[in-house]
Amino acid sequence: MNRRAFLRTTGVALGALALAGVPARAQGLEGEDLANLEKALQATLGKGFKDLTPSNLIKLTMPAIAESGANVPAEVEVGLPSDQVKAIHLFADKNPTPHLVAFMPMKALPYYATRVRLAETSAIRAVVETTDGKLLLASASTRVTVGGCG
Amino acid sequence: MPIRTIVRLTPAKPKAGETFKLQVVAQHPNEPGTRKDAEGKIIPANYINLVEIYFEGEKVAEARPGPSTSANPLYGFMFKAEKAGTFTVKLKDLSGDTGEGATKLELA
Numbered sequence: 001m002n003r004r005a006f007l008r009t010t011g012v013a014l015g016a017l018a019l020a021g022v023p024a025r026a027q028g029l030e031g032e033d034l035a036n037l038e039k040a041l042q043a044t045l046g047k048g049f050k051d052l053t054p055s056n057l058i059k060l061t062m063p064a065i066a067e068s069g070a071n072v073p074a075e076v077e078v079g080l081p082s083d084q085v086k087a088i089h090l091f092a093d094k095n096p097t098p099h100l101v102a103f104m105p106m107k108a109l110p111y112y113a114t115r116v117r118l119a120e121t122s123a124i125r126a127v128v129e130t131t132d133g134k135l136l137l138a139s140a141s142t143r144v145t146v147g148g149c150g
Numbered sequence: 151m152p153i154r155t156i157v158r159l160t161p162a163k164p165k166a167g168e169t170f171k172l173q174v175v176a177q178h179p180n181e182p183g184t185r186k187d188a189e190g191k192i193i194p195a196n197y198i199n200l201v202e203i204y205f206e207g208e209k210v211a212e213a214r215p216g217p218s219t220s221a222n223p224l225y226g227f228m229f230k231a232e233k234a235g236t237f238t239v240k241l242k243d244l245s246g247d248t249g250e251g252a253t254k255l256e257l258a
Contacts, residue, residue, distance in 0.1 A: 071220040077228075092218060096184055099216045107210035108203065109169060113226025117182060117218045148220070 029141045031122040033093040040091055040098035045127070051135055052127060058138035060126040069118040069148030074100070076126045076138075078110035085110040086129040094122035117148035153178050153198070153249025157239050163258040164231040174201065174225040174239050176249055182217035200242040201225050205255075206235040231257055 038049055061075040078085055082105050090100035090112075096119060103112040110128070118124075121143045128136040154177035164170040176198060183195025195217055203211040211227055234257050241249040 073224075075226070095218045097182070097217045100218045101213055101215045103211070103213040105211055107205070107208075107229075109228040109230060111171075111226070111228035112213065113171075113173075113224065114213075114215065115220040115224050117220055119184075119218075 029123040029139055030143065031094055031120065031141055033123070037091055037093045037098055037123075037125065041127075044089060044099050044102070045129070045135065047135060052125075052137035053134065055128070055136035055138065058126050058128055058136055060124065060138040060140045062124050062140040062142045064141075065143045066118065066145070068146050069120065069144040070146075071115050071148065072118050072142060072144070073113070074116050074124065075113040076111070078128050078136075080110060080128075080130070082106075082108065082110055084130050084132070086131050088112055089125075089127040089129070090114075090116070091125040091127065092116065092118055092122045093125070095119045118142060118144045119147045120144055151247055153241050153243065153247055155239060155241055155249040155251030157237060157251040157253040159237075159253055159255065161258075163256050165258045166231055166233075168231050169228055170231055170255075172203065172227045172229060172237060172239075172253075174227075174241075174251065175222065176225075176241055177222055178241075178243065178249075180217075180219050180221050180223055184217075196244045198223065198241050198243045200240075202240045203227060204238040204240065205229075207238075231255065233257070 057079040059077040066072045085105050088103040091098045100116050124140045126138045156175045158173045160171045180197040181193050181195055185193050187193050197217050201213040234255055236254050238252045
């Protein structure tokens with residue numbers, strides 16, 4: 001095989017690998033713990049994970065990697081009018097207390113920013129309760145080097 | 151002991167109709183109740199569990215943070231600038247301590 005043919009075939013192979021890698025990562029989030037999350041969802045909302053509808057109206061911004069789990073910035077923005085949003089909740093799957101915050105926008109815009117503690121690498125969920133009773137979900141995942149709860 | 155509370159607007163003087171952020175920083179250890187001290191005893195939980203925002207005396211937003219909030223926490227909110235007035239932020243923690251901070255909204 002000459003150099004040009006080698007480059008062409010490896011290039012194609014790498015491209016295929018990159019394409020195959022994307023859906024694999026989208027299926028299971030790193031640090032997912034649905035059993036722990038389910039308990040917190042039931043306690044907070046009286047609903048389970050299957051009642052949540054993934055929605056691209058919610059923009060959840062989390063860092064991909066956090067050096068320290070003690071201080072991780074989290075930001076959530078909802079693309080709905082304020083009067084349609086009853087509450088915004090944040091959950092971290094792997095935390096001893098997964099429910100991070102409940103925010104009632106009232107007259108504010110449906111936006112909330114905070115800094116949270118993460119016990120370990122975890123999936124983060126933003127759950128939006130709408131006034132017509134829907135539950136919308138957005139997920140992100142943050143890799144934590146040093147935990148912030150212990 | 152009162153909780154030291156700092157309130158800031160970005161941009162400081164929004165135009166009418168413009169959205170702006172209201173950021174609150176509190177000086178608080180926010181103990182989650184899972185950490186241990188040097189002797190291995192669990193430090194009791196004491197975190198801010200209520201954040202209320204008032205504009206000209208009317209409640210405009212409320213957040214109920216859980217134990218998993220960082221020390222010296224930040225709370226960020228977004229509003230639309232309509233008229234000038236005073237924002238008051240009231241905080242409360244598990245031990246019953248409260249904090250209050252205020253800032254004036256002036257329109258550019």
